[in-house]
Amino acid sequence: MIVQKYGGSSVATPEKIKKIAEKIKKTVESGEKVCVVVSAMGKTTDELIALAKRVSDSPKPRELDMLLSTGEQVTAALLSIALNDIGVPAVSFNAFQLEMITTSDFNNARIIDINAERLLDEFQTNDVIVVTGFQGITNLKDITTLGRGGSDTSAVAIAAKLNTKCEIYSDVAGVFACDPKIIPSAKKHEYITYDELMELASMGAKVVHSRAVEIAKKFNVALYCASTFSEERGTYVVNALPEWLEQPVVMGVTMDKNQRKFTISPMPGGQRAQVHLFEALASNNINLDMISIVKDNGYTYLTFTVVEGASERVREVVEEVLSQYGEHRLIEDDEVAKVTAVGVGMESSPGVAARFFAALDKEGISLLGTSTSEIKISTLVPKYDAERAVRAVAKEFNLA
Template sequence: MIVQKYGGSSVATAEKIRGVAERIKQRVDRGEKLVVVVSAMGKTTNSLIALAEQVSQEPSPRELDMLLATGEQVTSALLAMALCDMGIPALSYNAFQLGLTTTGSFNNARIMDLNLSRLRMQLERRSVLVVTGFQGVTPEGDVTTLGRGGSDTSAVAIAAKCGCPCEIYSDVPGVFTCDPNRVPGARKLDYITYDEMLELSSLGAKVLHSRAVEIAKKYSVDLYCGSTFSDERGTCVVNSLPEWLEQPVVSGVTTDSNQTRLTISRLPRSMEALSALFTGLAEQGVNVDMISTVNENGHSHLTFTVVDATEKAVLRTVRDVLAPWEGWSVSEDRNVVKVSAVGVGMKSAPGVAARFISALSRKGIAMLGTTTSEIKISALVATEDGNAALRALVEEFGLGE
């Protein structure tokens, strides 16, 4: 038994859906049993969100999930039809039918359970079940969705629960050292570790959703990323690289433009103010990154980054918690991008940070902030420097062809 997942661009049209059905048929003909998780067709989710915004300025989160969940149901029904048409008696299942229960946090729910017995029973009688990705139901029966990229999470969660491998298919033939659309020489990786993939996904690489990688790591799910449109070999996401493979210092570089940089000028000197600020942000559940302070003419200025989506809430919180003090001001800059290099090899190779920084400096790229972990280094640069920074890192760490 194998879980497969096909992304939105793989099922964007009726013709592509038939193409996916053909691929599935080849596997069934080899005697495999498949649970196929699908996303909504093409840009359906975006269109539905646009429709919601036409009827309501701030759509009810419960109703938004009820709306968005239809996208995956459409694809799953169509794919099951296409398979039936080819003589494979597939059935589609939605979250209700599968007992895929989640927490009640609409638009960003987490999977809690899955009725495995039903799924297993059906797979005894037939070779393919098509399952709606991205959606769940609460124990009370409300429809939920798992957030952007949630279909990856659905697929890996089902594979984890079934103890079987998971194959993620998209329009990209695997994981690359760098986004091939931005750096022509980007190289496809045969293997990448869970930890590296987790960092790359969190840092902007779109090939896999980071929550899906988290679950894959936790339950040691055999994970494979490949192309829907070719038989080219993809990338295996593994616990550790095969021993015969030389461990690169840096496995991949990526950019994340979903960042806003906030600057609080003339920050009040009191420790109380700083503490109130970060406590307030933490209470809002905001992730603050790349914090730095600059002293200038006896005043200190604080900068940090947050993800774009939380920016409004962050500005509100900043104004609220700093209200008792006077003389400060806050400004924002969305024209920034986070450039990161990731590699488990960094742990044992000293001087990677120095190489990273000097590679950017040599190209005259200003770093507005940096942050590091055991296996990654990130720098914030101006948006217009993003591509040059990527190319400098690809060259420095030998990630090109």
């Protein structure tokens, strides 16, 4: 028994759904029972959100989930119709039928439990069960959705519950060391670790959502990411790379242009004001990244980045908190990008940071800030230099 997940672009048209049915039929003929998790067709979710916005600027979250959950149900029903049409006994399940129980955090719910018995029962009479991704129900029978990456999360959670492997199909042929749009000859990995993929996914690599990788790691679910409509070999995501495989120091480099840099110059109020500000930003759900604090001549200078969309709230919170402490100046810069190199090999390989910075410096690229963890190193560069920076790092670490 295996779990397969197909994303929105893979099920965007009835014709693609028929092709997926044929693909699944082959897997069934090889002797597997398949639990298929599907997303909404193409841009359906965005279209439903736009529809809701036409009746309300701030749709009630419970009702929005009621609306959005229809998208996956349409796909699940159509795929099941297509499978039965070509002689594959299949049944579609929504969150009620699957008993995919979640918290009641509408628009961003967490999975609590899944009724695996119901699934196993249905496999007595069906070869395929098509499940709506992205959604669940609360104990009070309200419909919830799981937020970004929700269908990946559904698929991995079901695989964890069934104690089986999970295949994620999309229009990307696997996990690349860098974006093939920037470097056409980018290396595709045959294996990558959960930890590395989590860093790469959260940096913008579109293969599988980091939240799903987190669950896969926790329950040790074997993941396989590949292209829906080609036979090309994809990428296995594992706990540790196979021993026979030469372990590269850096597995991937990504960039993220969706960054805004804030500088408070100078910070009033000393350390107490800093703690107060960080707490206030956190309680407003704003994630800070690339934080740097410099003290000079009795003054404190603070720099951090946030994702673009959070800028307005940052300004409000900074104003609200710091006005209690004294004068300050807030400087914004959205002409920055974050470039990140990831690799579990870094831990045991000193000098990676030095090579990383030297490669950028050699190209004359300005380094505007930096942060590191055990398996990654990030730096801010001017936005117009982002692609060049990726190429420089890729060349230094043989990623193409």
